[in-house]
Amino acid sequence: MTANKAKAPNGKLGVMIVGLGAVSTTFITGVMMARKGLAKPVGSMTQYDKIRVGRGEDKKYLHYKDIVPLADLNDIEFAAWDVYPANAYESAINCEVLKEKDIDPVKDELLKIKPMKAAFDKNYAKRLEGDNTMGDITRWEMVERLREDIRKFKEETGVERVVVLWAASTEVYVPVDEKIHATVESLEKAMKEDDREHIAPSMCYAYAALKEGAPFIMGAPNTTVDIPAMWELAEQTKMPIAGKDFKTGQTLVKSGFAPIIGTRCLGLSGWFSTNILGNRDGLVLDEPANFRTKEVSKLSTLESILVPENQPDLYGHGNDEDTQYYHKVRINYYPPRNDNKEGWDNIDIFGWMGYPMQIKINFLCRDSILAAPLCLDLVLLSDLAARAGRYGTQRFLSFFLKSPMHDYTQGEVPVNHLFQQYVMLKNAIREMGGYEADEEID
Numbered sequence: 523m524t525a526n527k528a529k530a531p532n533g534k535l536g537v538m539i540v541g542l543g544a545v546s547t548t549f550i551t552g553v554m555m556a557r558k559g560l561a562k563p564v565g566s567m568t569q570y571d572k573i574r575v576g577r578g579e580d581k582k583y584l585h586y587k588d589i590v591p592l593a594d595l596n597d598i599e600f601a602a603w604d605v606y607p608a609n610a611y612e613s614a615i616n617c618e619v620l621k622e623k624d625i626d627p628v629k630d631e632l633l634k635i636k637p638m639k640a641a642f643d644k645n646y647a648k649r650l651e652g653d654n655t656m657g658d659i660t661r662w663e664m665v666e667r668l669r670e671d672i673r674k675f676k677e678e679t680g681v682e683r684v685v686v687l688w689a690a691s692t693e694v695y696v697p698v699d700e701k702i703h704a705t706v707e708s709l710e711k712a713m714k715e716d717d718r719e720h721i722a723p724s725m726c727y728a729y730a731a732l733k734e735g736a737p738f739i740m741g742a743p744n745t746t747v748d749i750p751a752m753w754e755l756a757e758q759t760k761m762p763i764a765g766k767d768f769k770t771g772q773t774l775v776k777s778g779f780a781p782i783i784g785t786r787c788l789g790l791s792g793w794f795s796t797n798i799l800g801n802r803d804g805l806v807l808d809e810p811a812n813f814r815t816k817e818v819s820k821l822s823t824l825e826s827i828l829v830p831e832n833q834p835d836l837y838g839h840g841n842d843e844d845t846q847y848y849h850k851v852r853i854n855y856y857p858p859r860n861d862n863k864e865g866w867d868n869i870d871i872f873g874w875m876g877y878p879m880q881i882k883i884n885f886l887c888r889d890s891i892l893a894a895p896l897c898l899d900l901v902l903l904s905d906l907a908a909r910a911g912r913y914g915t916q917r918f919l920s921f922f923l924k925s926p927m928h929d930y931t932q933g934e935v936p937v938n939h940l941f942q943q944y945v946m947l948k949n950a951i952r953e954m955g956g957y958e959a960d961e962e963i964d
């Protein structure tokens with residue numbers, strides 16, 4: 523039996539979500555419908571996947587819940603913050619992701635989720651107009667009010683544990699600044715000095731969550747917990763953190779498809795990805811400063827799978843001063859499609875003697891339908907990790923994330939290869955269930 527076997531969950535689990543938009547309401551409604559037996563949580567690894575534990579004659583294939591003590595869906599209580607005052611029912615209807623027939627059976631429960639006032643700064647998402655905010659207060663005041671919100675939620679609902687999940691809009695890009703983001707001390711100083719340029723509102727949510735003993739998950743590409751100061755805070759508070767950016771549609775395809783090219787030693791000269799989407803996420807990303815955050819995240823996926831330095835003949839061609847293949851990502855706001863994003867990938871590859879070929883992928887997906895199971899898995903597995911005494915960046919959750927966190931100050935490389943990520947996920951589950959990690963072929 524390994525040392526980090528997870529403790530059993532006690533009582534209820536509070537899931538506090540930043541943002542009550544398309545992704546959050548699809549996630550919440552799906553969980554409520556699933557626990558009534560009216561819908562299936564398709565796409566969720568924690569609800570469906572079976573992995574092998576043990577070897578040889580002892581091997582068994584089990585669901586995660588039979589290996590590790592996961593919180594039960596019936597034990598989840600939801601809460602949210604949002605810039606707009608619409609409750610979870612109104613928001614689910616407005617977002618038009620789910621049909622009314624799939625929302626109405628849990629209408630009463632959804633009506634009760636009224637968003638708390640958001641810690642918000644319009645400079646971080648210029649396109650949003652809502653007024654359900656804490657107003658023009660300092661960053662430190664935001665932290666204090668958010669901590670109060672978490673404590674109040676615990677008292678009122680009696681939940682034993684809380685996980686905070688960011689499923690709010692993408693903020694403008696905040697580059698890592700060593701003077702501010704390197705230590706907890708410098709981060710707190712900047713918050714107390716109300717340094718609005720370097721402290722995004724999302725950092726206040728993360729800081730408040732960790733201080734209140736709640737794991738924090740970043741579902742947008744924001745750099746929030748991807749800074750040394752937050753890694754230090756997670757160590758101090760012994761809390762797990764995970765991020766960034768849910769890996770849903772195009773990037774899921776990319777991280778699963780790029781290994782075909784790499785494993786088969788084919789060459790790549792360019793990969794062009796473009797999308798149309800028309801939900802509020804698309805509206806916010808139509809602003810160049812917000813798109814920049816997403817672009818950095820989306821571009822990072824290929825770099826650690828098809829590495830020019832390792833295979834200069836295969837991946838060292840193209841643009842970027844001829845150092846590597848050409849990789850471009852575009853997102854276009856197009857309202858008629860709402861949440862039903864369409865993505866196109868054009869992949870220029872080459873084979874024997876350099877002869878060129880093309881691959882086209884056209885994915886007609888549904889953004890929030892793909893994101894909701896990731897929310898569930900990230901929440902349940904972060905709660906599990908906390909009970910197993912795991913803290914800091916949870917690399918085993920890279921499987922669910924577009925731009926997985928890693929210690930870049932130590933030259934660590936992210937793992938973007940979908941099947942390597944899956945090995946990391948399976949081994950973490952095995953270890954938290956008291957089994958040994960292994961790399962056997964199943």
Ligand SMILES: NC(=O)c1ccc[n+]([C@@H]2O[C@H](COP(=O)([O-])OP(=O)(O)OC[C@H]3O[C@@H](n4cnc5c(N)ncnc54)[C@H](O)[C@@H]3O)[C@@H](O)[C@H]2O)c1
Pocket residue numbers: 540541542543544545546603604605606617640641642643647650652688689690691692723724741742743767768769770771801802803888889890892893
């Ligand atoms: N759906 C996907 O496939 C996918 C994939 C990766 C990442 N994401 C990210 O998930 C996030 C949510 O996506 P969505 O489609 O639900 O967007 P959405 O616009 O429908 O919902 C986001 C909500 O966050 C609220 N918000 C913004 N700033 C806030 C703050 N400071 N405090 C509280 N609330 C705040 C907005 O008012 C809005 O209601 C986005 O950042 C998106 O980029 C989505």
